[in-house]
Each structure stands twice: as structure tokens, then as C-alpha cells.
Amino acid sequence: MTLLPRGAEDAFFNEDLIGGDGNKIIQCILEDPRKAGLEMQNMRDPIKEAPDRIIILHGALPLEEAQQMEWSKAREVVFSVDLVEAAKQQLQFLAVVNSIGSLYNGPALDRAIYRYKYCWLPLLAKHVDSPITTEPLVVPLDCEWIWHCYRLNPMQYKMDCEEIFGKNLDNLNVLSTTKAACTKQAESIWNDMYPTEPYYVQLNCHSSMSNVGTNVGAQRSTNYDLAAAVKRQRSFFHKVSKYIIQDDCFFEEAVLKYKAFLHLIKRKKESPIKFFCVPTEDIDLIWHSHQLYPLSYSNDLKAILGKIVDHNDRDSSSGAKLRIGFAQTTKLWEETFGGSYLRARVMHTYIDQVAKCGKLCVEGFTVYRSEEYGVVMEKSQTECCDGCVDG
Template identity: 55%
Template sequence: MEPQQEMEWNEAQKIPISVDLVVVAKKQLQFLAAVDRNRHLYDGPTLERAIYRYNACWLPLLAKHSESRIFEGPLVVPLDCEWVWHCHRLNPVRYKTDCEELYGRVLDNFGVVSTVEGIYGRQTEEIWNKMYPHEPYNADLINLLPEDMSARISRLEKYTKYDLISAAKRQSPFFYQVSRPHVNNDLFIEEAVARYKGFLYLIKRNKEKGIKRFCVPTYDIDLIWHSHQSHPVSYCKDLNEALGKILEHDDTDSDRTKGKKLDVGFSGTTKQWEVTFGTRYWKAGAMYRGNAPSPITSNPFSSSMTCKKFISSNEYPQEISLPDRKVMEVFLEFIGVKNLPEGQEGDLYVLFSKSRPDAFFDAKRRLSILSVSREKQVASFQCEPTGELLFELISSTTSKLSIRKSTKTLGSASFSMKNYLDPVSKLHVEKWLELMPSSGTMSSKPILLRVAISFTVPVPSPYTVEMTQSRPFSKNTCLFNLPVKPQHVKSWTHVTSENGTGIISLQMRDLKNAKNIGNPGKEVVGLMKSGESCTLAEFTENGWSVLENLWLLHLPNKCTDCGHLFELSGAKTVKIFPGRKLDYEPRHNGRRGNEMNFLTAVEFSTEEPYGKAVALLDLRSRLVTAKEKWMVLPGIILAFIASNTMKKEGYEGIIAMSKDLKMNGPNEENERTVLNGMGLSSNVCNEDDGIKNKPGLSSGGCGMGCGNAVESGGCGGCGAGCGGGCGGGCGSMVKSSGCGGCDGGCGGGCGAMIKSGGCGGCGGGCGGCGGGCGGSCGNKLESSGCGGCGGGCGGDLVDTKCGIDEHFNEELKYVNEAAITA
């Protein structure tokens, strides 16, 4: 900050607030979470009944208690009334007016506690029942009979005419924006309180200068603003002292389109903040997240099931062990540069990277400098809180004799995250960094680069493992130039962590003692690093028994509203849904891809009655991402079973059948069909049989050797050289349509191509893939363009798009629903 800007910030921090906003904000987050577990309060008959109870019961009781305390203990407000009260208070001017008109004074929350604080309201319930014998204190608000609540409200002696239904609907999305783990951190909230005071100070300055501006808060500021308004008497007093009036809270505008009121207001607030205080207005973890993901059920979960003893994934089997990691969100902007060499020409930009690349951030990226480009660019990315951020100042010029650009590094600097995160001491930094000059760079003074960095408190990161299948040699494998003899053995699937460390290997086998000869049972065997093997899952008449009956993977007992495919019950209740759901739902305008490739595991519990996504199974890439360690091993087993048995027709069959079950209920025939679709029928190929020539699954005559080729149609036809198949080569191709023709056998080259489209042709022998991709089509994923970011392969690619928001106001749309005109 410049001295004047620092003085302005210090003045802002002097604004008096008569309540502890850190404590109040944490309680508000707890309350909003409780309401979100009771989403029937957001709309419909329950909300209408809650509004009636608020007007008929709560406000009169609160008025009586505030006039002369009815009893010594605190007054405990029912959750439904508290939600309506909360929405009413978020229009502070209207709330003050209504209270004064109806009860002669502003009804405050002094001596009132929320039910979510765990305080038993026995005294409140007793006085409530005496005052309202026909309206229970703890009412059943779900099983309601149809009734015209508006008519009942209009017959009350006193009631507010404020549209509380619309107010509740406007506020219902707010919790999603502030429900991330870092928001509840004390340091994050403390900084939010300071920024709230800065926000009020801008409004005060506008009022003093006669400037009418629509000011828009970020979500951290808005959380504190809401917390302040929840104490109406203090809010009115504090704002009158600071601004000379009660600040209105306008949450009626939600149109974030470029050029509209919110967009223009946010741009204006950003500019005013940065000019006044000399710091960035944006803040990591405090910006608009987009719309909440689509719910997967409208009915909350309820269960009387007694869970079995819980065993974590690192206890069974003992060899399963994954390191705990942290991840944080980072915002980065380059503000200005000083002391450039004399005669400096060309475009200037900065390449940024990490000294220790990690699973979240492992590439160089490019960002412009605001003072040079006059265009605001903010990079948003995730990374582990380790190592240093590295910055390289680059000068790019175009030669008069060539259209090619030449680049030169003028200097570099680093930023150590450990200084701020071990322990966490500050969540934003804006400073001038002195660059270490590169060889050949001459400057009388050190080049300075102004950097603004904001990060969230590190939180536990998800666990990701990869499943890689080792293909067996078939009897029909071509033997030319192969270093080993063919062995007819089953393949293993090897599970590795993100750093390539082996975790466990799995194999599916037929049960020797299966009772049904026509449909033999299956078991999943795990091979530990110690060399020992154990049974991880076994198919029984009820489904898959997982981890010695700790879990049971089975069809839903009754699918009435949800559309999930299976249930994983036992230690917890987990339901398996097709596609990417909840937190894994594709965001914004990104490519949705084929949702048939994904399964989402969703945990249901008392704390998460509408479901919490705990794992994503990517069946195409064979990746398992689990949010919590207890789900890692069950997720691996589930993904293994699914990827080995739920081929395309089986998967679609299960979805279709689950819809049929949803409508008609389960029966023996349906259940047998669905279980057969899981790969338990003799007419569904297992991993050794290959895919026969079925419509949509043809490999052009690849026979047994082509193993798991799915929609690899362009594999031509495996010619005479291979006999009956492509050997190990065409192994697990998926949609590899352009693999030419396997003239004499695919050999090892076409390996595990996925959507490799233009991969030339598998040449005339058992050699690799000729014609297009050279000799190693290996494990190419969607390699048809062979390009990547920047349009070329190899070298030091600079990703100019990934994670960088080039048009800040247009692309990020970091605006809030709540805004004010002052």
C-alpha cells in the first residue's frame, strides 16, 4: 500500500462493530448447514407453514419475552421459525419497519439461542404450549395436509406483509457459496471482518462525496454482512453511527450477464477498492462458485439401520496405505513492473510455475501484467501448500525478417508459501519482488515485479488411484519377435497411487464351489505388496459381499425416487449413481463428455440426508477419486467390478432396468437380469473371452485376442497372420476407430488406445502402429489431434488458457447476489 492507501485502510478498521462477528459468523454457518439438511424449508407447504408459525407464534412470543423476560433461561427458537426470521432480518429496513408497526420496537435476538447450538428448550417449549395449545413447538413439517396458509395468516391480528416466500427462495442458494471447509477457519473469517469494514468504508466515502454507486460484496464480506444483520439492534446502531443511516441489503438482483447491474456494480466496486486501499478486491475461496449442482433426490434420507463396526481402508488390508495431503486454492495477479532495461521492446508477460510440481499444479502458465497490457488477468488454480511459486519475466519480440517470435528471460523470482502456511499466518500477500537478472540482462536498478497472491487455508485433498490392466497372452497371439512364450493366465489389474507407487493388484476369478453351474459365482482376489493374497469380494445370492461382509454391494431394495444403480451398505450407506453427480457435476460450459463412463458414490446419513459425493469412478480412464480415506478401498473394488463386468451394453441395460425397477419394484426376474448385466451371465464376456461380434461392439473380426475392444470398428479385420485375433496388441482399445486394418496382426503396438482416432494403420505385421503416430501408439488418450495446448507436441509448452481467467469481469463473474446502492 502507498501511505495514503494505508491510512484509508486503517481508518476503515476503526469502524465500530458492537458484536463479535467472528463468533456470530461461525454460528451462522452452523445454522445454515442445519437448514440445508431440512431443504423442505426452502419452498412449498413447509415454508408456508413456517411463515404462519413465525407470524402467529414466534414474533408474539419474542415480543413478550423482550418486554419482560418470561423466564431466566434463553429463549430457544424452533428451526423453521428461525429460518423465516433470518430471511426477514436480511431486509433490515423492512424488518425494523415491520417490528415497530406491529410491536412498537425492533425485536432483537438478545437472550435467544438457536436450536442448532444443542441447548434443550424445555422452558421455551412449556411456555409455547401454554400460549399455543393447538400449534406444537416441535411440529411435523414434512407430512403436511394441503391448507391455504395465506388465508390463515391474513386472519391473524398481527402479521408482516413482507413477501417472505420470495425472500427465502433468494437466500436458499447462499449456503452453497459459503459451505466450503476453509470458510469456517478463524483466520479466513477474521480477514473477512476486516474486509467488511473496508466495504462499509467505501460506502461511507461514496456518501460523503455524493456518489451513488451499486456496491457488490464478495462472499466472505457478504457472510459477515449477514451475520451483522442477524443482530438487528446492533446493526441499526452501528450503521447509523458509521454511515448516518441503516444500510439496505438488496438481494433481489441475480442477473450476472455482462453489462448488467451486478456485473457493472462489481467492476466499479473492484476498481474503487483497489484505488482506495491498494490491494486486490478478489479473494481466493470467496468468489462466486456458479450454481449449486443438481440434487439427486428430493426426499431426505432416513434409516433405522444399525451400522456394522467401521473399518477404515488403511486397516483392511494392512498393506493399503495412502499419504494424507493438503490442497489449497490460489489466486494470482501481476500488477506492475519497474526498472526495466533501457530500450526494452516487445511484449512482456510472466511465466509462473512451482518449484515442486504436484498432482494439482505441474506446468508453466502464462499471465499478463496489468500495468503493461491494461487488461486484468487473474489466474485461479489449486496446488499443494509446498515448495515455492516461481515467476519468470519474459520479453517477446518479433523479428523484422521473420514472423517467428523470439523470447528472452529478463529475470526471475520466487515466493515461498511455507512462510505463510506453516503455520497459517496470512491468506493474502501483495508486494514488490526483486527479480534475479538473467545472463545478458543489463539494468541500472533491480527489476521489480508487483505480485498479488491470495490463498485459502489448506484442506485435506482427495485420494486418487489409477487402475492399470496387464493383458494376458492368448493362445492365438502372434509369436513373431515376442521375447516371452505365451502363457494362458488371467490378467491382473494393478492399482497405483498418483506417484506411481503400487498399492494392490486385483483379479476376478470363478468360484470353484459355485452352486449354479450355468451361472458360476465370482470372487475378487487382492494381491498385496507382501505377496499374500486375500478375497476382497465374493458374489453371493444377495449381491457382492465386500471385505469379509463389511459391505454388501447390491441392488436397491426399493427404488422409489432416486435412480441409483446399486447400494453399498454396511459400515455406511452409499448409493451408486450413473454419471457425474453433485460436486463432480461438470461445471460451467466445459465439455460434459460421455457420462456413461462415470459412476458417483454418494453417502447418505443423518448429517447428509440429501447425499454427499464421496467418490468418482472413471471407468474409461480407470481412475478412482475418493474424498475420504475410508472410501478408497471400497471404491477400488467397486470400480474393478464395474470396469470388468459393466461393458457398454451391460451398463445401459442396468440403467434401463433400474428405471424399470423404479417403476415396478424389484422381482426375481428383474433382479436376475440386472445381476447378469453386471457380468454374471454366460453370455457376457469376461476379461479373457474378449468381445464377440455383437452390434456396436464389433472389432471387425478381432476374435479373442482383441480382448476388451469396444467400438473399435476400424480395426479392420485381423488377417491371416494372426489366425484368430490381434494378439495382445489391440487389447483394450476403446473407440479407436482409425486403427487401420490389422493386416497380419496388431502386435503390441495398439496397446490401450482410447479414442485415438487418427492413429494411422496397424501395419502389415505384428509390428507397431504405422502410418500416423510412429511406432508407439501405446496408451494414447484421445490422441487424434496430438496437439495439446499451444498446438504442438513436446518441448516446454506454455498453457495460456488452463486455469487463467483472461477476461476477469466477463469470465469469472465474481459477483454476489447481495448488493446495495449507497
């Protein structure tokens, strides 16, 4: 049996305790139990002392009673939008924008900003007042990209929409171009409103403002620097693109971490040290996804925290300030929830599932709780019990 002793925070990195392959498996368990099962199946001798059983330590020990209560409180957070689907859709959309490239800068970006401010927003405002299509309104891709970046500053977006249009413009009954099978209705309505400005434009470096239509729908627009917002969001896809291949399990756990993150913001008020909470990449992905639904984000955050939390992507804080904020967030997270902030994925979720049915079957292995050790993962000898989640 390979045993990682209690209290050794990073024992699974210690080559003296486990072999190199075993080290890899332990890390996989912490990241994704199903992946760990596949790793073990593919290795000849993954852990020299006992290839059939692993004792998991980091992020998987039974929590203190107070930490269990904090996790329970975090799980009570309710969202009015499916953030798993929202996150997957966001990644797909960002991949399309990234494949085009020209919407990051230059003439194509300038035209997209113009079309967004003077065409799309007035059309959206009309649609919000009274649906103008019998099916979801499909937003042109270039306008959707600018809209995407703008919504990631939720307070600014809300303030500008209310000032110009009298309401916060939501994306209810609006469909991404990347998900639409047909755009005929949206294109027809657009052409009626803007006969000199086409619904589709060439998204390439040669697109320019010289042939932009003059019959636009808005006389007023935001002064918010949308080009700068695009620049700030350009690098985000490169940080999170690795998550495109993940399954629902990853996104469900990321949503759970986001719930805990919001609960942490609530708890932060009790800390004598003032700092801003800095999310991990997976939390930030879900946070972005939530903000893309303006009314849901506004209503949900008011219900959870009593106020809207601004994402503040304009924060030009120094790297040192961000590092300090992340360090303080990490410290508060580990005090509040137990386990590592960076490696907080998976085990708290799976422990709950184990508690409900006694064990969890994952790719030919069984994960179960042990009062003596914490959590054990071993090769399954029998079929999964009723209620187990089969990976």
C-alpha cells in the same frame, strides 16, 4: 530466488516466471499463508529456481501512504457483536436447513411462515419486553428459518416490527435450536400461549396447514412476501457452504474486509459516478451475519455511516447492472486500499502482524517485509520470535 517483479498485476499466473507448482503456492499464499506452507511441504520441487524463498507480489506490496491510511481508518470500525462467531453460527444453521430441504417451498414452508408470523413474533415481543425464561429463549427451527430470511431485509424488518409491536425485535437472549441443549422452558411457554399449536412440527413435505392451531397470538402481521424472501436466500448457502471448513483466521479476515467494505460505502459518496457497492461472497457472509442482530446492526451502521444500510435482497437488478456495480466497486476498492478486490484476503492482515514483531511464522516458513521486494516467504531457520502468530 523466484521474484515476481513489481507492477506485474497478475505475474503469479505467468508460467514463464514460475513453475506450475510454484504458481499454485503463490496463489495459496494470497489465499491462506498456512495452506501455502503445507503445499510447499508436500511438493518435491515447488519452485525450481529456489524452493526455499518466494517473493510475494499481488496484494502484498507495501501500500501507498494514502492507502495505508484508508486501511487504518477501516480497521477503526467497531462492531457491537462478535461477527466471527456469528458467521460460523450462520453457516451451521444454514447447513441444517439445507439438510432438511422441505423448508424451501411447499406446505412445510407455508406452515413455517404462518407459525413465524402468528406465534413466534408475538412470543418474541413478549420476551423482549420482559424475559419470560431464566435461560435464553429457544426459537423453533422452522420459525428461525423464516426469521433469518426476514432479518436480511433490515429496513423492512425494522419498519414492520415497529409498526406491529412498537419496537425493533432483537435476538438478545434468544438461542438457535441448533445450539440449544434443552428446549423445555421454551416449549413450556410456547404450549401455554398456543395450546393447539405444537412447539415442534414435522418438517417434511407432508406438513400442511390443515392442522394448524387456531389459538394464535397476533391479530396483525406483515404483508412482506416471506416466501419470496426464502426463495432468494435458498441459493446463498450453496455459495458460501465452502467456508464451513475454514478456521477463525478466514473469518477474521472476512470481518476486516467487511469493515473496509463499509468504509468504501462511506467513500463512495465522494465518487462522481453513482453506483451501488457489490460485496464479494466472504464480505456478504459477514454482512448477513451482522444483520441477524437487528439492534446491533442498526446502531453500528448509524455510528459508522450515519444511517442504516439496507441489504436490499429484493433488488431485481439485471445481471448487467450487477456486473457494472461490481466493476465499479472493484475499481474503487483498488484505488482506495490497493491490491485486488477478489484476492484482498490475508496479506494486509499479515503485513500488520509482521510489522509488530518483525516477522510472522507460518507452518515452518517465515513471512517478513522487504523494502526491496515487498513481502518474502521463506523456510524458517530458527524458532518463531516472541509475539509471532504461529499458524
